[in-house]
Amino acid sequence: MSTLAIHNARVIDPGLGRDGIADVVIVDGRISRVGPDEGSAVVDADRIDATGLVVTPGFVDLHTHLREPGFTYKETIRTGTAAAAAGGFTTVCAMPNTNPPLDSRAAIESVLREAESATIRVLPIGCITRGRAGAELAPAGELRAAGAVALSDDGDAVADPSLMRHALEYSTAFALPVSQHCEDPSLVRDGHMHEGWVATRMGLRGRPASAEETMVARDIALAELSGAHLHIAHVSSAGSVALIRAARARGALVTAEVTPHHLVLTHEEVAFGFGADYRQLRYNTDAKVNPPLREHSDVAALRAALRDGVIEAIATDHAPHARMDKDIEFDLAAPGISGLETAFGLCMTLVTEGDLSLPVLIERLTIGPVRAWRLDRQPGLDGLGTLAPGAVADVAILDPAATWVVEPGRFLSMGRNTPLAGRTLTGQVVATIAAGRVVHRLESVAAL
Amino acid sequence: MPDMPGLALDAQAPLLDEAGVRRAVSRLAHEVVEANGGTEGLVLVGIRRRGATLATRLASAIASFEGVLPASGALDVTLHRDDFAQRGLRSAPLPSDLPSIDGRNVVLVDDVLYTGRTVRAALDALNDFGRPKVVRLAVLVDRGHRELPIRADMVGKNIPTSQEDDVRVLLQEVDGRDAVVVVSKGGAA
Amino acid sequence: MTTEAALATDTPSGGRTAPAWRHQHVLDLDDFGRDEIDAVLNTADSMREILDRRIARVPALRGRTVVNLFYEPSTRTRASFELAGKALGADVISLTASMSSVQKGESLIDTVRTLRAMRADVIVMRHASAGAAYLAAEHTDASIINAGDGAHAHPTQALLDLYTMRHHFGDLTGKRVVMVGDISHSRVARSDMWGLAAMGARVVVCGPPTLLPRGLRAAERPAHAETALPPVTVETDIERAIEGAHIVMALRLQSERQQGGLLPSVGEYARRYQVTAERLARAHPDHLLMHPGPKNEGIEIAADVATSDRSIIEEQVTNGVAVRMALLYLLAGYAPGDVEGGAR
Numbered sequence: 013m014s015t016l017a018i019h020n021a022r023v024i025d026p027g028l029g030r031d032g033i034a035d036v037v038i039v040d041g042r043i044s045r046v047g048p049d050e051g052s053a054v055v056d057a058d059r060i061d062a063t064g065l066v067v068t069p070g071f072v073d074l075h076t077h078l079r080e081p082g083f084t085y086k087e088t089i090r091t092g093t094a095a096a097a098a099g100g101f102t103t104v105c106a107m108p109n110t111n112p113p114l115d116s117r118a119a120i121e122s123v124l125r126e127a128e129s130a131t132i133r134v135l136p137i138g139c140i141t142r143g144r145a146g147a148e149l150a151p152a153g154e155l156r157a158a159g160a161v162a163l164s165d166d167g168d169a170v171a172d173p174s175l176m177r178h179a180l181e182y183s184t185a186f187a188l189p190v191s192q193h194c195e196d197p198s199l200v201r202d203g204h205m206h207e208g209w210v211a212t213r214m215g216l217r218g219r220p221a222s223a224e225e226t227m228v229a230r231d232i233a234l235a236e237l238s239g240a241h242l243h244i245a246h247v248s249s250a251g252s253v254a255l256i257r258a259a260r261a262r263g264a265l266v267t268a269e270v271t272p273h274h275l276v277l278t279h280e281e282v283a284f285g286f287g288a289d290y291r292q293l294r295y296n297t298d299a300k301v302n303p304p305l306r307e308h309s310d311v312a313a314l315r316a317a318l319r320d321g322v323i324e325a326i327a328t329d330h331a332p333h334a335r336m337d338k339d340i341e342f343d344l345a346a347p348g349i350s351g352l353e354t355a356f357g358l359c360m361t362l363v364t365e366g367d368l369s370l371p372v373l374i375e376r377l378t379i380g381p382v383r384a385w386r387l388d389r390q391p392g393l394d395g396l397g398t399l400a401p402g403a404v405a406d407v408a409i410l411d412p413a414a415t416w417v418v419e420p421g422r423f424l425s426m427g428r429n430t431p432l433a434g435r436t437l438t439g440q441v442v443a444t445i446a447a448g449r450v451v452h453r454l455e456s457v458a459a460l
Numbered sequence: 461m462p463d464m465p466g467l468a469l470d471a472q473a474p475l476l477d478e479a480g481v482r483r484a485v486s487r488l489a490h491e492v493v494e495a496n497g498g499t500e501g502l503v504l505v506g507i508r509r510r511g512a513t514l515a516t517r518l519a520s521a522i523a524s525f526e527g528v529l530p531a532s533g534a535l536d537v538t539l540h541r542d543d544f545a546q547r548g549l550r551s552a553p554l555p556s557d558l559p560s561i562d563g564r565n566v567v568l569v570d571d572v573l574y575t576g577r578t579v580r581a582a583l584d585a586l587n588d589f590g591r592p593k594v595v596r597l598a599v600l601v602d603r604g605h606r607e608l609p610i611r612a613d614m615v616g617k618n619i620p621t622s623q624e625d626d627v628r629v630l631l632q633e634v635d636g637r638d639a640v641v642v643v644s645k646g647g648a649a
Numbered sequence: 650m651t652t653e654a655a656l657a658t659d660t661p662s663g664g665r666t667a668p669a670w671r672h673q674h675v676l677d678l679d680d681f682g683r684d685e686i687d688a689v690l691n692t693a694d695s696m697r698e699i700l701d702r703r704i705a706r707v708p709a710l711r712g713r714t715v716v717n718l719f720y721e722p723s724t725r726t727r728a729s730f731e732l733a734g735k736a737l738g739a740d741v742i743s744l745t746a747s748m749s750s751v752q753k754g755e756s757l758i759d760t761v762r763t764l765r766a767m768r769a770d771v772i773v774m775r776h777a778s779a780g781a782a783y784l785a786a787e788h789t790d791a792s793i794i795n796a797g798d799g800a801h802a803h804p805t806q807a808l809l810d811l812y813t814m815r816h817h818f819g820d821l822t823g824k825r826v827v828m829v830g831d832i833s834h835s836r837v838a839r840s841d842m843w844g845l846a847a848m849g850a851r852v853v854v855c856g857p858p859t860l861l862p863r864g865l866r867a868a869e870r871p872a873h874a875e876t877a878l879p880p881v882t883v884e885t886d887i888e889r890a891i892e893g894a895h896i897v898m899a900l901r902l903q904s905e906r907q908q909g910g911l912l913p914s915v916g917e918y919a920r921r922y923q924v925t926a927e928r929l930a931r932a933h934p935d936h937l938l939m940h941p942g943p944k945n946e947g948i949e950i951a952a953d954v955a956t957s958d959r960s961i962i963e964e965q966v967t968n969g970v971a972v973r974m975a976l977l978y979l980l981a982g983y984a985p986g987d988v989e990g991g992a993r
Contacts, residue, residue, distance in 0.1 A: 209864025213878055215779035215801025215839060218863070280874075290877040291680045294787075295780030308871065340756055341778035343799070536695065539707035539737065539978070549982030552668045552691060553709075555698035588704040 014058075015039050016448060017051035018409065021062035024371050025069060027379035027398035031371050036067055038405040041448030046399050062409055065442060066370070069378040069397050070102025070132075070406030074191070074269050074385060075166070075245060075327035076352070078104070078134070080126065081119075082111025087332040087426045089123070092352070093130035095330070095425035097452040099352040100377075100441035102406035103133040103387070103396065104330075108144070109167040115139035115150040120158035131451035132444075133406075135161045135387070140170050140179045140190060147172075149179055156186040162385055164191035166245055167302075169227055171197050176231060180240035189267065189385050191243040192231050194252070195303055199223035204343050206279040206304040214283055214295065216342065219304050221249035228252045232259040232266055243384065244268040246329050248303040250313030257322045267384040269327035270314050272358040273349050273431075277305045281431050297338045297345035299431035301331070315367040318376055325381035326373075328355050332427020350427030354418055356410065358432065360439030363412070370412060407445040414440040475619055475627075476640035481600070484616030485514070488598055489521035491614040492567055495596060501565045503592075504532040507582050508554055511535075511570035513633045514600060518569060533558035535568075540581035562590040567614075571629035573599040576610035601640055603627045668692060670979045674786045674793040677802035678843040679879075686847055690812050692975035693968070699736060700971060710739035710981055716769040717743040718760070719796070720776040725942065725966065726796050726806070730773045733973035742769075761785045761793075771980055774798075792980040800834045806941055807840035809972040811848060813965050814896055817937055822849035825933070827890050829924055830900030830949050831860045837941040838900060846879035853882045855890035856900075856922065859911040887922050894932040898939040899924040899950040915948055925951045929959070937961050 018036040023046060025031075035051030037044040051059065073096065079087035087095075089106075096104045106123060108114030114123060120136050127134035138155030140163045142148045152163060163183060169192060170176045176192070183190050200219040205211050207218020228244055232255060235242035244256060247268050259266045281299040284290060299305060317323040331348025338345050351358075359377070362368040382388050382397030390396075395403025415438050420428035444452035476484060496502050499522060506515030512534035523529040538553040568582055579597060586595065600616040605623055621627055621642065630639045668688035678686070699705055715734040717727050727743060734741035746760065757776075764772055771792045774782050779799030786793040797803045811821070818824055826845050832838050832854045845852045854865065864870055866883050884890040891897060906912050929936065938950075938960045946952040955962060 207863060209870045209874060209878060212862040212864040215799055215836060217800075290874070293677065293679060293783065295783050336756065339758055339784075341776070341784060342780045343778045539695075539699065539709035542708070549667050549670055549979065552666070552688070553695040553978070555695045556702075557698075584708065588699075588702045588706065590703060 013040055014448070015054055015056060016060070016405075016445070017054055017057040018060045018062050018067055018407070019051045021065050021067035021409070023067045023399065024374045025399045026371055026375035027069065027382070028400060030399070036399060036407065038407070038445070038448045041405055043395075043399050043401050043403050043405050045401060060409070060443065064411075066410040066412055068374045068408050068410060069399055070408050070444060070446060071100045071356070071377040072103040072381045072387065072397055073101050073328050073330070073352070074105050074162075074243075074325055074381045075271075076104040076106055076330045077109065077332065077348070078106045079332060080110060081122065086334050086337070089126045089130055089134065091424060091426050092330070092332070093127070093132050093134060095350075095352040095423060097132050097444045097446065098424050098441065099328075099355050100408035100410065100444050101132065101352060101355075102408070102444065102446045103135060105135045105137050105161060105385075107164060107166045108137050108139045109165075113139050113144045114155070114160070115142050115144070117151075117154045117158040120155055120160050124159050131449065132446045135159070135390070137162045137164050137191065139163065140165045141175065144168060146170055146175065149175070149182060152182055152186055152188060156188055160188070161387060161390060162189045162191050162243065164193070164245065166191060166193045169193050169195050169197060173230060173234065177234045177238065180231075180234055180242065181238040184238060184240045187241070187386075189241040189243045191245045192227070193245050193302075194224045194227040194231065195219065196223045196227050199226070204300060205282050206306045208279055208307060210279045210283050214293065219302070221251055221306060221310070224249050224303055225251040225255060228255045232256070232264060235266060236262070236264045239265065241265045241267070246271050246274065246303060246327065247314065247317070247323060248274045248306055248310060250310045253313045253317040253322060257317065260322060267325070268317075268323045269325040269381070269384070270318055270323050271327060271329045272351060272355045273301065273305065274303075275311065275314055275318065275326070276358050276361050277431065278308055278311060279305045281305055285431075295342040296431060297340070297342055298349070298429050298433070300342065300345055300347050301329075301349050302347040315362055318362075319368055319372060324376065325384045326355070326359060326376045327381065328352050330425070330427075332425050333429045334426070335428070338429050348427075348429065349431065350420070350423065350425050350429045352425060353423050354430060354432050354437065356441050357416065357418075357437030357439045360412060360437065364438055405445060405448040408441060409443040409445070410439065411442050412439045414438070414442070416440050474639040474641045476617060478638045480617075481638040481640065484600055485517055486521055488600065488614055488616045489518050489525075492518060492598055493522055493526060495613060496565050496567070499526050499528045499530050501563070501593065502530040503559055503561055503564045503566050504530055504569055505535050505558060505561070505566055505586070506532065506569040507578060508534050508536045508556075510629055510631055510634060511568075513631050514571060515569040518598070531559040531564075535582055535585055537578060537581040537585050540585045542577060542581065556585070556589075558589050560590060561586065561592045563593050566592040566595045568595060568597045569599070570597075571600050571631075572627050573597070573602045573610075573612050573615075574605060574627075576606045576608035579610050580608055600629055601627055668979060670983060672980070673983055674782075674795075675804050675976055675980070676782050676786060676793065676795045678804045678807055678840050678847065681844070681847055683847050683849070686808070686811060686844060689808055689972065689975050689979065690815055692978060693812050693971040696736075696971040696974035696978070697968070699974070705736050706738060707736065708738040709978060710734070710737040713739045713770045713981060714768055715739045715741045715771045715773065715977060716764050717741065717773045718746055718764065718775075719744065720746050720774075720781070721797065723775055723797070725969070726775065729969040730794075730796065730973050732970045733977055736970070737974055737977055739977065757781060757784055758788045761789045761791070765789045765791045771977060792983070794976060794980070797836055799836065800839075801836050802840045803836040804840045804844075805969075805973055805976060806837050807844040808976070809965060809969045810837075810841055810898070810939060810941070811844050812968050812972050813939065813961055814937075816968075817961065818895060820849075821845065824850045824895040825853065825893055826850045826896045826898065827853040827855060827894040828898045828900060829855045829887060829890065829922060831902055831906060832856050832865070832900070833860045833862045834903065834906075835900050841898070842879040842881055851882070852879065853884055853890050853894070855884040855887055857912065857918070858885055860906065861885070887928060888931060891928050891931045894936055896937050896939060897924055897929065897932055898941070899944070900941065901943065902945060902949045919948050923949060923951055924954055926954055926957070929954065939965060942966070
């Protein structure tokens with residue numbers, strides 16, 4: 013029997029409505045007790061002094077690109093999950109745009125097999141369409157049976173409205189959420205960033221917000237038609253927020269996620285970077301992402317939606333790339349940001365700037381995504397996203413006040429593609445515990 | 461001298477004062493005509509900037525005693541220098557403005573003859589405009605220290621100098637007064 | 650050090666001042682001050698004189714290497730840079746790179762580094778990707794001249810436009826300059842806007858709404874970004890745009906715009922936006938007509954107008970060599986280390 017006691021932390025467990033100073037006792041990989049002075053009662057335990065720190069359930073990411081199989085020069089399941097652990101995540105949902113894509117039972121099973129040696133939990137997402145080609149449905153039932161927790165063709169939208177209608181209808185038989193990357197391909201063709209004044213300055217074709225909004229509107233209508241669970245991946249525009257807000261008010265089964273980068277950064281990042289100097293233009297491929305970084309008004313709308321629960325999950329859209337995919341012409345560069353290791357620090361900006369309380373932020377990183385996809389109904393995942401007694405002991409230990417400088421060279425992810433290099437963030441993950449094991453710990457955190 | 465801060469041009473008495481410069485120009489004008497055997501075919505080509513100013517003055521002087529105004533022009537050698545890599549963008553190139561020099565007797569005019577590199581550049585540049593019958597060199601001041609096998613045919617005044625010194629010709633049209641002065645490089649900075 | 654080197658030459662440069670020049674690269678005109686543009690145009694005046702000589706060649710850049718790296722076909726701009734480099738005595742190498750070398754895995758950064766290793770001092774680059782010249786400039790200490798990057802910028806064309814305009818109008822302050830046509834896809838229009846704004850001209854852009862980029866009107870930008878694009882007036886009505894114009898510039902219309910669904914037809918475009926004599930009657934009495942070429946007579950510009958005595962289109966081509974000589978010369982003067990050493 014192994015016992016780990018975390019002492020004297022501010023425990024924030026939004027799923028159970030807890031926020032206060034307490035000890036967390038973990039026995040044999042499961043939460044045993046949470047409460048004031050509970051740790052003192054146990055004997056023969058490993059102990060962590062968390063005085064001044066915050067202890068939360070481990071973070072859950074609905075949107076991670078682990079790149080394996082097929083793109084292991086960008087990331088592997090091993091490096092991607094290590095990066096996740098460093099970011100406080102104990103569960104990641106792996107996107108299926110691999111090679112081969114995760115559109116078959118065998119492909120899902122091979123990812124799960126590879127993930128067995130990872131220190132954290134990997135939940136695979138299956139393709140909506142076969143080969144992600146947008147032409148025929150992938151075998152959702154078989155994918156479900158193999159362990160897929162959702163369906164998505166992320167990276168591309170399912171453009172054909174009729175096919176999307178059928179995908180949604182079919183998914184209802186298996187209670188699988190369908191996560192759609194909403195960007196109408198014909199409206200974003202040849203576009204490489206948000207359509208607006210920055211794109212005009214840079215001489216780049218844009219991807220208008222309306223490309224996302226028209227598809228969000230279409231898919232909400234199709235979801236209401238079929239009664240399916242539509243999940244809007246990486247919402248980026250104020251217009252999309254309004255559509256989702258209205259759909260949820262009508263009672264439609266529509267959930268949504270937002271990325272840390274869309275919550276903080278704008279399209280100006282692509283051309284000017286921090287402390288914008290409008291004379292000095294640059295083409296920062298590390299800020300190229302789909303959907304693109306948009307305007308201040310979009311950021312404000314996304315923050316408001318996250319605050320009031322219209323968007324219930326923060327998801328990283330962790331999209332690692334090799335330097336050779338980024339150190340090229342802007343229009344040829346791969347879109348995506350390596351986001352697992354900066355997610356908490358970047359999101360703390362919202363707390364620092366007064367847009368979100370720390371407990372609500374933690375909610376959106378833990379029980380929020382779990383409830384969005386009802387992940388706690390999966391076999392063996394009772395209590396996921398909480399510190400409920402008996403639940404698997406997935407825990408993050410945070411120092412919300414610590415400042416640190418983003419150094420991509422020190423990432424555990426193979427993807428060093430972040431526009432945050434050199435930026436100082438406030439809020440750091442000091443340790444991560446998965447199934448009772450310490451899987452990440454800063455050197456500065458001493459064991460008792 | 462707006463481009464030479466720190467140099468005190470009045471630190472010493474001038475080597476030539478206004479009258480001295482006038483006499484030297486007049487002497488040069490006569491030597492030019494004599495060497496040319498009159499004004500037939502004569503073209504005065506001044507090296508920008510002060511050489512060009514001197515060429516204009518020489519032409520007027522010649523007109524005053526010969527009754528004929530010889531052709532004159534201005535040559536810019538900035539783009540012909542062999543020391544661009546060392547000098548960088550010290551001075552902006554200016555357009556040259558030359559009459560025809562084919563088969564003519566060209567007299568190159570400059571203010572100070574020193575290393576000879578400007579004259580070499582000028583000879584190169586002249587080639588691009590045509591083929592003169594003969595090229596002679598007239599300078600107001602020869603201060604010695606040649607680095608190339610070049611000599612002046614006509615000299616207003618020989619002034620032996622130390623390489624530590626710098627000789628400056630000041631002209632009314634450019635500098636507001638006529639004089640030849642020596643300044644010590646040590647006085648700079 | 651520099652003072653000594655200056656003193657040791659046998660002709661003091663009294664009265665002449667060094668041109669205002671602060672650039673290692675010429676990527677766009679968005680970071681050019683009026684003094685720098687004037688320095689280029691003044692230097693170009695001297696270069697024009699050289700081009701009129703019997704032997705239009707000076708040794709100023711002898712021993713330096715200029716590489717034309719063109720990823721897009723171009724005859725005029727490339728020839729213009731070749732002539733400019735050769736007239737200054739530089740070694741000029743022209744490479745037509747195809748995108749196939751990209752597919753073979755040689756990145757732009759590799760190519761630029763290889764050229765620098767081969768002692769290229771200046772790399773003149775044309776590329777279909779906006780920002781390609783910026784990428785190159787970040788990865789080499791050779792000087793990069795942007796000879797066109799996608800729909801972004803074409804600063805040397807803009808400088809020669811300014812040179813030609815200044816030649817005719819002198820000071821451009823307050824002059825009304827109207828660009829008509831496909832503003833969205835025009836790198837020339839973008840660079841012209843910056844250059845003209847720096848020179849104090851009033852810029853009007855005019856075209857059908859589908860060919861006008863978003864955000865050009867200051868009202869389409871947040872207040873903090875007011876200076877992030879040059880101040881321009883945007884019109885969709887050509888008659889109103891041309892009113893009182895000193896300079897009217899017609900931009901080339903690519904026929905792809907019709908296929909792309911941006912225009913109903915080239916014919917309708919010509920009827921609505923062609924620069925015609927009738928429309929030019931609204932312009933200033935001393936107006937002049939320009940076109941960055943190659944022009945489609947009968948589409949964006951009426952044939953009789955293109956060849957009228959108001960047209961300075963031919964002049965633009967000749968001036969191009971002089972302006973590019975000026976840039977090569979000024980860049981050579983920038984390169985670090987040029988002022989080291991004494992007289993020799």
